[in-house]
Amino acid sequence: DTEVTQTPKHLVMGMTNKKSLKCEQHMGHRAMYWYKQKAKKPPELMFVYSYEKLSINESVPSRFSPECPNSSLLNLHLHALQPEDSALYLCASSQPLLAQETQYFGPGTRLLVL
């Protein structure tokens, strides 16, 4: 199984809502990533988990809260978002070694904040 799944595919939320994005992989990868991508821009790294521990936080605002409950799951909890947070959120996984190896991406969650 070389698939990374993400739910939901689309999400519309108000600025006072709390929601979560979910990501799952069953490739035995021990590194998982969250990226944010705006239209016509490349993905930008947000967080890296290595062996279920947060290893990189790219100075992301605290309204984004990542969680890695186990080696297969990665969540991104959203609270009090701003309209500028509307974007495609991509999850990826790889073998650890600091992203030197191929990353496998999920299809993304398209988020709209109203």
Next chain:
Amino acid sequence: SQQGEEDPQALSIQEGENATMNCSYKTSINNLQWYRQNSGRGLVHLILIRSNEREKHSGRLRVTLDTSKKSSSLLITASRAADTASYFCATVPRGKLIFGQGTELSVKP
């Protein structure tokens, strides 16, 4: 700015033609990777070339790497309409995958 810069930003060709995209980067690398993204979906890894390699092939893809010029190129031969997508090069400075700005390729049937 981004680690990788790509050109052209957009490329439109006819089916059957070859497409070449170029990528330049700034720091030393262990490897350089190319990814494809179809219309706002997830990225798909295409090919990884290591710093001690100069050229690599995978099907209709040919990637070159020139570490002295800090540049790479991706050639897609005999393009198909299904190759229409955005193509990103990516490097791994300081342990983080950093993408170039991407090239939007449109292949017209």
